[in-house]
Each structure stands twice: as structure tokens, then as C-alpha cells.
Amino acid sequence: MIQETGPNHPTSLYIYTDQNSYEPLARIDTDGNQEQHIRYFHTDLNGCPEELTDENGKILWECSFQLWGKRIHEIEHESVEQNLRYQGQYLDRETGLHYNTFRYYDPDIGRFTQPDPIGLLGGFNLYQYAPNGLTWIDPWGLACKGRSGKQNRLRELADDPKQPKHIRGWLKNEIRHKETGNRKTIRLPGNSRNSKSPGKVLAHKRGKRAKDGYSYEHSVMQDHDLHLLEHRHEGY
Template sequence: DVISEFTRDHLHREVQRSQGRLDTRRMYDRTGRLTRKLTCKGMRGVVPETFIDREYAYSGQDELLKKRHSRQGVTDYFYDTTGRITACRNEAYLDSWQYDAAANLLDRRQGETAQAGAGSVVPFNRITSYRGLHYRYDEYGRVVEKRGRNGTQHYRWDAEHRLTEVAVTRGDTVRRYGYVYDAPGRRVEKHERDAEGKPYNRTTFLWDGMRLAQECRLGRSSSLYIYSDQGSHEPLARVDRAAPGEADEVLYYHTDVNGAPEEMTDGRGNIVWEAGYQVWGNLTHEKETRPVQQNLRFQGQYLDRETGLHYNLYRFYDPDIGKFISGDPISIRGGINLYQYAPNPISWIDPLGLAVDPIAKLEDRGYTGVTRTSGGGLDYSDSNALYNKRPGVNPVVTIEYSGDYLKDFERANTAAKLNQKSTPRGYVWHHLDDYDPVTNKGTMQLIKQGAHQGISHSGGVSQYKAATGKSYTFPARKGGRLCD
């Protein structure tokens, strides 16, 4: 049976999908940013009925500033100059945050500006106290105790730094939960333990690579997960079976701009689950019209309701502090703060729990010699990713910015003496972050696509937007290669 059908534009962007009796349209601005997701009943009819409507507005730095949701109202987001989120405001939720220089949340109590003044820091990036919660770490930097008003949790880890047991104490009651992993480190079972330590109430998990494919509860009911695209961790649908031999039911996910589920509907277009989020992943509200227990959260995360932690493949994420509770398994290759989830969770994701530094990621792909610029961008001029196929071609040129990707590519091709309008196959032009607003010029570098695609970095286009207030447009015809 067909789960969903997709329609794409000439740039291969999704513009419409079917979800049972619902259809969702996606709309983009001239720079390719998602501006609206409109879900309707009877989209193919003459007068479709609006079911869910989401609209998004951005800053010149591509930060999400405002979200209008037809069921949740208007949400405003505020950022500092480094792109970290500092405040969020909507009808159900108002909060603000302060950070130290390493992007750790500071414990701000009412009437105070920060826990220890403007120069405060979090030693070793390990938060020990935050908004009534208290954390204790072992010698390996793993959280072993979390205390708060709702009780105490004790964590036990194995030699591979995997969480294997949690003891949750509330009053005089202690409940223990265990976790089992396979050889690649994926969690394949969670269960509760009785007074003798024997497991019961099991949930088992099956994986497709590094994506959760299926979960089975108590050996009977099961849920099969389907995702929006190959390689994506954004959920599209869930296929439920109440018991072996019974008929399947398809439930559809409706997600926010960062891929977090906000609604789940059945094949008839009825909402069976919906929720709203605080910025760091806790819920402002959750409602079910029937028991479906929807546990997916940020992309790649699965909520363990017994602890409130989100299982994030290689680590566990705590939405109470917006951080992981153990250090990054790839150490400083993931960045200087081993516990950080992301600069902000609205526009960043980390589905594997392994936030990789872009230069480390490039080295893993075999590209060496890439360096950081003073502004935080990437310079490929001394790397093996730079074009060197034809003598006489200069892969590093200066052009006048046009505000249009295709025109910039053509100007760079001319300046490089390629003697062709189109960019060589397998290569892209990278806008170095040295844009000069006085001359309206900047450097372009011709590099391999594999050294550019999927690598997060700032570039000259962002500087152009900040200086002029104008956003770059996508190529007007098919075949244009896009870069920053």
C-alpha cells in the first residue's frame, strides 16, 4: 500500500505530500527557506479545508524569528550575536537564557542576571545546578545523580560509557530500569527490573542503520517508523499493529521546522496526538485522543518517559538543561564543549548524538588542508578539495556579488578561465567569508561537492545578507549547483 505520495519542484524540493486524507503543501522564499506548511483536507477539491497552518519568518542571518501555528498561536524567538537563542515567547510559554563563553546555560534565578555575574563559567562544561536541579558526575564526566523536586535519579554506566541502569527514587519508592545495546552501540531493549533484578515490561528496538526502524512492546504491539527521505531522521509515518495477526494502522507525523513532531493524525485526518515544545525539548502540553504514546522528539531522539531523558543513539539528552549527560564519544572532534547539543535547537539537529566539527568531518571524508577563517568560515585554498583538473584554470577568484547564485557561478567560471558557463561536474563554487560591502566583492573557491555538501559553516552569502539586507536567490533554471 502507498503510505505517502510526494510532489517536488525543479530544484527537487518537496512541495506537497499526501498523508491519508490530508495533504501538506510546503512553500519557500527566494533563498530556499521554508516559509509555510499548509495541511488541508480535500486539497484536490475545489475548496480545500485548512487543517493545520504553520508560517515561518527569518532574520537576515537565517535565524527563525517568528512562527505562526494555527493551533498553538504565535511564537517569537530572540538570539544573541553568536546565534544562540536567548528568549522565546508565546501564549503558553515565556523563558530566557544566559550562557557562559562555552555555550553552557547559566542558572538565572528571579531577580538575578546570572548565577555568578557576567563573568561566570561552568567548570569543565558540567552543569551541577540549574533551576532547582542538581547534578553529580563521576571521574569520566558522566552524570551519576540528578536530584530535584520530583525525586532522585541514579545512573549506572558500562565500560563503553553507555547508560545501562537508572534507579528512580520518589519518596519511599524506588523503580529500576535497564538498557541493553548491540555491538554497534544501538539500544535494542529497555525494561523495568523487579526487586531481584529480573527484567520485565520489555520494549525491544530494531534498527535500519542508525535510524530506529521498529519498536515492539511486551512482545505484542509494534510500531514501524518511516522517515521523510533517505538519510533523514524526520519522521513521516508510523505503522502500528496492536497484536500479531491484526491489521496495520498508519499514523502520520506533522513536524515543526526542525523536524520535531507536533501532531499525529490517523488515515482519516483526525488528530490522535499533539504537543507543544519548550525550546530545549520539554513539552508545554501533550494531548491524546486515544492511547498512542508518541515518544519521538528532536530528530533522532526517543523519549524515555520513566526518566524524562531522550535517547539520542550514542548518548542521552536531558531537555531540562539542554545538554547531553555524558561527553561526546568522538571527544574534541565534536567541538570544544563535549556536552553541547547545538547552538540553538530550532535550526540545528544532532540525530546521532555526535555533533561533528566541520573540519573533523571533512578529514573523515578524506579532505585535508581546510582551515578556519578568523570569522569562523572555511578556507579551502590549501586543501586537496580544490579544483586542479586543468592547467591554466584558477580555482580561487574574486568576483562582484550579484545576489543570484547562478550569476555568481557564471562570473566565477569566467574569472577562473574555465571557458564555459556551467560549473565542472562534481564541483561547486564556495563563497569564502571575506565579502567586502564597500566594493561588493568576495573570493570564490572551486571545490569538490563532497567537501561542501552537508558541511555546516558560515560564508560570504550570509555576510552579503547582513550587509545589504538582501537574500540570495536560487538559480532560475535546472542544473544550477548551489553553495553558500
């Protein structure tokens, strides 16, 4: 999803964390008066949006999900609809299914509704989404891949003396919550419902972008809005 528009919907331009990524970073809405509004995504480990905020950190939309993407509780604080789900998926609100390019995904059962397009070459389970819905993704409905490197990198940064004290403190607190079972994943600094700013993202260094095959090992902590400007400057 790059852009969407409609007669009763503002034109929305989507920006992702990297050129070949399906993890949303921000959305730029342009209304009928050509006024632009930047909305920031706050995602789970698997890249599924959990919150959408404005430039001031105000929550516009939020949703909690079960492990395989089934909605538990969705709230629209403003008249802002948000249909992105797992990476590469778009919610069809009439059917409740997620459009996943090559197939449709049913979050109620955690499986695709059509068999694997490549048949048994993709494995014996023709309708499986992935080994698990937390650390694996399938942006095309064709081939899944893991995302555990992001969590490993956050653990490394928690002990990195080059990081500011408040960043290390946030990450260590998140790690404690995860180890005690209070949280499923380590969240990035500033990515909570009480945050007053867009927060932080893990951004790949120049020359070592994800699109060129580099993992999160080559990523650094960066302000959410600064990363958005970097995308605009580099044209992706």
C-alpha cells in the same frame, strides 16, 4: 528507530522523509488482529513531532515544546503513545531523558548528560547539543548540522507561479505570521490542528534524494500520503 514492539504495544513500523533522514513521515501500527493503522507525523522545522493524526486527519496525539525540547503540554486524544522527539531521539518516560544513540539528551537543560565522545575535537563545550535547537539537529548525539534550507525553499515556493493558488496563499500567510512573531517557523500546507488531511511534505525529486547529498533546493511539494506510497515503492 525502524520498528518497535512489545507485549502491551502494537508493532509500529516507522517511515521517514528520506532514506538517510531522521525526520518521521508516518507510523504503521499493526495490532493483535493484524489490522494496520497509518499514523501521520506533523513536525516542527527541526523535525520534532508536534502532532500525530490518523488517515482522516483526526489528531491522536499532540505536544508543544520549548526551544530545547522540553515538554510544555502533551495530550493523548487516543491510547496512542508517541515517544519520538528531536531527530534521532527517543523519549525514556521513566527518566525523562532522550536516547540519542551515542549519548542521552536532557531537554530540561538543553544539553547532553555525557561529554562529547570525540572530546575537544568536537569543540570546547563538551555537552552542547547544537548552536540552537530550532534550525540545527544532531541525530546521533555526535555531530550537529543545520536545516535552514527547508525554510528557504518554502519561501521560494510561496512566489512560484507553478504552485496552486491555495498553496501560495498558505505559505504567504505563514510567512506573515513568522515575520510578525506569531509563529516560529513556516509550516507546510495542511500541517495544522484544523487540517482534515495528512497535508503536504517537501519531497526530494527522484535522482536528487537527500541520501545522495542533495539539499532542499531540489525538493518539491507533495501530498503526505503520496510520499508514503513512494517510499514503499522504492523500498525505503
